Amino acid sequence: MSVLVVGSLALDTIETPFGSVREAVGGSATYISAAASYFFSPIRVVGVVGGDFPQEGMTLLEERNIDLEGLEVIKSGKTFRWAGRYRYDLNERDTLSTDLNVFEKFDPKVPERYRKSKFVVLGNIDPVLQQRVLQQMENPRVVICDTMNYWIERKNKDLLETLRRINILVLNDSEARLLSKEPNLIKAGRVIRGMGPTVLIIKKGEHGALLLTESVTFSAPAYPMENIFDPTGAGDTFAGGLAGWLARTDDLSEENLKRAVIYGSTLASFCVEKFGVEGLRDLTYLQIQDRFRQFRELSRFDGD
Amino acid sequence: MSVLVVGSLALDTIETPFGSVREAVGGSATYISAAASYFFSPIRVVGVVGGDFPQEGMTLLEERNIDLEGLEVIKSGKTFRWAGRYRYDLNERDTLSTDLNVFEKFDPKVPERYRKSKFVVLGNIDPVLQQRVLQQMENPRVVICDTMNYWIERKNKDLLETLRRINILVLNDSEARLLSKEPNLIKAGRVIRGMGPTVLIIKKGEHGALLLTESVTFSAPAYPMENIFDPTGAGDTFAGGLAGWLARTDDLSEENLKRAVIYGSTLASFCVEKFGVEGLRDLTYLQIQDRFRQFRELSRFDGD
Numbered sequence: 001m002s003v004l005v006v007g008s009l010a011l012d013t014i015e016t017p018f019g020s021v022r023e024a025v026g027g028s029a030t031y032i033s034a035a036a037s038y039f040f041s042p043i044r045v046v047g048v049v050g051g052d053f054p055q056e057g058m059t060l061l062e063e064r065n066i067d068l069e070g071l072e073v074i075k076s077g078k079t080f081r082w083a084g085r086y087r088y089d090l091n092e093r094d095t096l097s098t099d100l101n102v103f104e105k106f107d108p109k110v111p112e113r114y115r116k117s118k119f120v121v122l123g124n125i126d127p128v129l130q131q132r133v134l135q136q137m138e139n140p141r142v143v144i145c146d147t148m149n150y151w152i153e154r155k156n157k158d159l160l161e162t163l164r165r166i167n168i169l170v171l172n173d174s175e176a177r178l179l180s181k182e183p184n185l186i187k188a189g190r191v192i193r194g195m196g197p198t199v200l201i202i203k204k205g206e207h208g209a210l211l212l213t214e215s216v217t218f219s220a221p222a223y224p225m226e227n228i229f230d231p232t233g234a235g236d237t238f239a240g241g242l243a244g245w246l247a248r249t250d251d252l253s254e255e256n257l258k259r260a261v262i263y264g265s266t267l268a269s270f271c272v273e274k275f276g277v278e279g280l281r282d283l284t285y286l287q288i289q290d291r292f293r294q295f296r297e298l299s300r301f302d303g304d
Numbered sequence: 305m306s307v308l309v310v311g312s313l314a315l316d317t318i319e320t321p322f323g324s325v326r327e328a329v330g331g332s333a334t335y336i337s338a339a340a341s342y343f344f345s346p347i348r349v350v351g352v353v354g355g356d357f358p359q360e361g362m363t364l365l366e367e368r369n370i371d372l373e374g375l376e377v378i379k380s381g382k383t384f385r386w387a388g389r390y391r392y393d394l395n396e397r398d399t400l401s402t403d404l405n406v407f408e409k410f411d412p413k414v415p416e417r418y419r420k421s422k423f424v425v426l427g428n429i430d431p432v433l434q435q436r437v438l439q440q441m442e443n444p445r446v447v448i449c450d451t452m453n454y455w456i457e458r459k460n461k462d463l464l465e466t467l468r469r470i471n472i473l474v475l476n477d478s479e480a481r482l483l484s485k486e487p488n489l490i491k492a493g494r495v496i497r498g499m500g501p502t503v504l505i506i507k508k509g510e511h512g513a514l515l516l517t518e519s520v521t522f523s524a525p526a527y528p529m530e531n532i533f534d535p536t537g538a539g540d541t542f543a544g545g546l547a548g549w550l551a552r553t554d555d556l557s558e559e560n561l562k563r564a565v566i567y568g569s570t571l572a573s574f575c576v577e578k579f580g581v582e583g584l585r586d587l588t589y590l591q592i593q594d595r596f597r598q599f600r601e602l603s604r605f606d607g608d
Contacts, residue, residue: 089487183393185510186528206489207511208523219512219602221523224490258605292607298523299603301562303596 001141001247002042004114005033006133007123007236008103009047009057009071012276013083016090016230024276025057027080028123028146031233034280035240035267036121037064038288039248044114046070046133050077050102060277070111077102090231091205110136119247121239122166124148127158134165142252144168144243145197146235152179163196170239172203185210186217201242201261203235211261216254220261221299223269223291230275234268237280241267266291305445305551306346308418309337310437311427311540312407313351313361313375316580317387320394320534328580329361331384332427332450335537338584339544339571340425341368342592343552348418350374350437354381354406364581373415381406394535395509414440423551425543428452431459431466438469446556448472448547449501450539456483467500474543476507489514490521505546505565507539515565520558524565525603527573527595534579538572541584545571570595 007029013022029047037043044067049057051073061068080103083096108129118141122130130145143166151159152175159179163169169192173185179195180188189200189212202210204222211218242264249256266288271279311333317326333351341347348371353361355377365372384407387400412433422445426434434449447470455463456479463483467473473496477489483499484492493504493516506514508526515522546568553560570592575583 089481177393184530184532186530204511207508208525210528217528217602218605219525219528220605221512221525221603224514224521224523226488226490228488255606259607262605296605296607298521299525301522301524301566301600302559303563303600 001118001250002044003036003119003121003243003247004044004046004110004117004137004140005029005036005121005123005240006046006108006130007032007121007125008080009049009053010080010082011053012232013081013096014230014232014275015085017086017088018229019275021275023081025054025060026082026233026276028125028236030057030061030277031236031271031280032121032123032240032243033061033066034064034277035237035271036244036247037066038241038267038283038285039244039263041119041244041247042067044070044117046108046110046114048072048074048102048106050079051075053079060281070109070114072109074102084232086231090228093231108133118142118250119243120144121243122146122162123236123239124151127151127155127162130162131158131165142167142246144170144239146170146239147175149175149178160195166197168199168201169197170201170203170235170242172205172235176200176202186212199257203238205231209238209261209265211257213254213257216257218258218261220258220265221295223265223295224298225269225272228272231272232276234272237271238264238268241265262292262295263288266295305422305554306348307340307423307425307547307551308348308350308414308421308441308444309333309340309425309427309544310350310412310434311336311425311429312384313353313357314384314386315357316536317385317400318534318536318579319389321390321392322533323579325534325579327385329358329364330386330537330580332429332540334361334365334581335540335575335584336425336427336544336547337365337370338368338581339541339575340548340551341370342545342571342587342589343548343567345423345548345551346371348374348421350412350414350418352376352378352406352410354383355379357383364585374413374418376413378406388536390535394532397535412437422446422554423547424448425547426450426466426470427540427543428455431455431462434466435462435469446471446550448474448543450474450543451479453479453482464499470501472503472505473501474505474507474539474546476509476539480504480506490516503561507542509535513542513565513569515561517558517561520561522562522565524562524569525599527569527599528602529573529576532576535576536580538576541575542568542572545569566596566599567592570599
């Protein structure tokens with residue numbers, strides 16, 4: 001099944017306690033599509049970059065067989081830039097600067113060829129734009145959506161409109177609490193699922209993820225990372241791995257949703273081992289399978 | 305196998321967003337022994353209370369068949385008192401007052417009859433006292449130990465001495481980071497296991513627990529609680545459930561350590577559903593088994 005990915009393509013300047021990198025290729029659409037590409041479905045990107053987006057970025061996506069017809073290049077403009085610094089334990093980061101550049105007037109146009117894509121991943125962008133994408137689609141089977149504090153606070157009404165039109169929402173725990181106004185995550189899950197998405201996935205960073213549906217509560221462990229180099233893009237990579245697995249299997253059963261959460265976690269664990277998107281560049285399917293199995297060992301126990 | 309429990313018996317005044325309670329029976333030895341008592345091993349307590357310790361507290365422990373010969377009652381003294389207030393999400397609490405009273409001069413005396421106990425649980429008390437208990441024991445098979453920030457910071461040398469003499473250390477994540485001076489929990493685990501305990505269990509509150517041994521990394525999920533009433537005693541209850549299961553089975557294999565972690569989590573999940581020790585008063589073994597199985601469902605997924 002084909003996957004349409006909408007989101008940002010960016011040049012990220014990142015500082016962590018372990019090093020730094022300047023203007024590395026990043027952005028939600030980059031991470032989502034790179035991660036999803038490991039599951040052999042056609043991946044299509046809708047986004048925008050400036051004339052300064054490096055050939056290296058294009059090559060990275062092309063090497064992963066990602067369809068870039070929907071990537072608008074504004075030659076006279078500059079690519080979206082983000083700079084951030086992580087604190088010592090990598091659990092918190094400070095945004096140092098955000099320059100939207102060509103992303104400021106981004107108006108997603110879905111190429112004719114993409115409109116029948118069965119899976120849609122709406123990266124973390126303005127909920128108004130997320131809706132504009134959905135309006136151009138012809139009956140997608142699954143819509144997976146990400147968002148963030150900024151849209152929950154500043155565009156709440158538009159976000160609620162988007163939530164009515166999606167199937168799977170991916171959020172982190174603080175965002176889930178903010179959106180639902182409920183500190184307890186299980187209650188928050190019920191409130192949020194009442195807003196539209198039948199499936200909610202709450203990412204808890206180093207503590208794993210929670211899958212919540214009408215009848216399932218599934219707690220996915222975090223991979224015990226000894227060497228987290230750079231958490232940038234981990235959440236997008238999670239969503240990409242999840243979408244890639246679902247698109248590959250075209251199976252939305254609860255058992256398969258659980259596996260999809262583990263595949264999302266698996267890809268995210270590779271992502272954070274290197275700077276930027278480096279960790280998603282040269283994986284093999286065997287490596288992915290192997291780590292998936294390690295996740296299973298990690299949380300498996302027998303009854304008495 | 306018999307279990308010796310050493311720790312505090314206290315009168316706790318607790319405020320949570322859902323209510324409050326004044327001078328309720330609590331303390332680490334109370335929670336540990338009540339939880340451990342559900343696994344049918346003889347449980348023995350060493351601790352101290354004042355003449356004001358209510359009959360209700362004695363009755364609670366006696367009804368759980370807990371041996372109180374080692375409980376010193378100083379008629380002229382007052383019982384240890386603690387008062388605390390939890391914040392809205394229950395993840396943080398402020399201590400409002402601590403009155404050590406008879407606990408200030410606590411000098412644990414292990415009755416002759418207790419000295420051959422095969423399992424020892426050292427609740428969170430001064431590491432000097434923890435050692436004094438061990439000196440009185442005759443070759444215990446397993447020593448489980450809890451501690452806290454206060455001892456890590458103020459009695460570091462004594463704590464390191466204690467750690468050399470124990471088998472299983474139970475800590476929360478911030479304590480593990482503080483003790484090891486290492487923000488990454490997996491690395492922290494290796495550092496701490498180098499200090500003595502071959503088994504380390506890191507409690508992560510609403511995020512579950514991590515079991516770390518030489519060859520196992522096991523991630524236990526948290527039970528998805530909708531109604532956490534009062535987190536007081538959850539950590540002690542965890543240690544008690546863990547000890548109770550290990551003493552019942554007398555099996556320290558890695559598979560059984562995993563089960564013990566889940567039983568600890570199971571008991572803790574009952575504890576937080578009510579105020580103080582109320583949640584540990586009237587459980588049945590069937591309820592415990594049932595929730596243990598729910599833990600398994602919570603984290604189980606199939607391969608592809």
